[in-house]
Amino acid sequence: MPSPSLAPDAIRVLAVISNKGGVGKTTVATNLAIFLRALDEDLPILVLSTDDQRVVDRMFGVTDAKPGRDLADGWARGRLDGVIQTGQYGVDWVPSTGDLAALRGSAESPAALRACLEATARSGLVIVDTKSDLERLTVCALHAADLVIAPVADHASLLEVEKLLSLAPHPARVRVLQTLVDRRTRISPSGPLLARALRDEIARRGWRRFDVELSRSPRLELLNSESDRPRSVLHDARGTAVHREFRRLAVEVMRALEPRETAPPRVPAPPARPAERGDERDLLRWFRTRYDASGR
Ligand SMILES: Nc1ncnc2c1ncn2[C@@H]1O[C@H](COP(=O)(O)OP(=O)(O)OP(=O)(O)O)[C@@H](O)[C@H]1O
Ligand SMILES: [Mg+2]
Structure with a gap:
């Protein structure tokens, strides 16, 4: 298929950001990519990480892939063509860099990542x-994003959202996602009471949040830790609560990525947005007509 022309809204960027470690950022980013891809197999999905932990590489890389050029090389050139790899689950990915100092060198302007992505022949x-952290690379991700997922697992990560919002050029694009919700025991310090307290506090502060909350799942923990290659919730945790929650999250993300009002309409008369609890197939059809930059 020919590369689509790079209309201003040819790509959409979703960033997962929290200054607090271990709240589920990478788990959300990687598994959401797989769920979104499964919801719409015509939607190209590219995953990259500004971290040097290489979880993305282990999840999406094919076993015999040779180490090659990475995110730092692509970003330094100002476009990612040539560093993007086709990965597992039909998800494309960019090899993470071990040289964060070099990557930071390309991130002097907060607009650098968005510019790099827009210069890449990609929709x-x-x-x-x-x-x-909330340092230079994360700030670039924040500025690049049409939608920011801010995971909140406890009070400390909730307080970090305040800082994130103060740095965000478009605070309305930031949405809190409650993660690691322990539903097993009511008296657990990370149990439903904590989840409710966090929900109330998020509402009190008037922050946007996803309706769905992600459960703490022993199955998911196992998928992430059984081997050095994390396994997919979509494929290997069927029938679990966290599987259903990721699916709902994928649908909510699609809704949240509705083009900004200022974006020129892609079709003369876009269909009406499906009802809030409408059929997912209607939502998909609607989503494609609003986003598909490839002229299919
Ligand atoms: N829903 C979940 N249920 C159970 N364990 C989870 C869940 N989400 C994440 N984890 C586990 O919590 C740990 C942290 O998750 P993850 O690496 O996704 O967080 P992170 O915010 O990316 O961390 P870091 O700040 O180190 O990058 C991992 O061991 C992961 O397996
Ligand atoms: Mg991580």
């Missing part, structure tokens, strides 16, 4: 996993 969705 569809880009998902950016970030390191647990």
